[in-house]
Amino acid sequence: MAEEEESPQERRERWMEREARKADERRPKKAKCASCGKDVEEGEFIEFEGRILCADCYADALEKDMDMGAAEGAGAG
Ligand SMILES: [Zn+2]
Known part of the structure; x- marks a missing residue:
């Protein structure tokens, strides 16, 4: 009784692995700073x-953020 075919579970695991790899490739390695516009790389x-x-x-x-907190505490603008 030889089972040459993949079981549904094996197939699913393979598919998930492949999708995970694809998602990783699609992740941007570069981005642009939303504040100063500088190009920044992953990390x-x-x-x-x-x-x-x-x-x-x-x-x-x-x-x-910290300044805002401090100003609030001091009550001065
Ligand atoms: Zn910046």
Whole structure:
């Protein structure tokens, strides 16, 4: 009793593996900073509040967030 054919499960696993590889290829390796427009490569940008930011602009955004918090506490504009 030889089973030469793939079982449905094996076929599914193969298909999922292939799809995962395709998705990986489709993932952008490069992006553009939404704030300063600089071209950034994978690993050099961060998604912040739904926007792509370079490391500099991300630090800026974090600082502004903190400033806003501080201003709120001081009650001055
Ligand atoms: Zn930037």
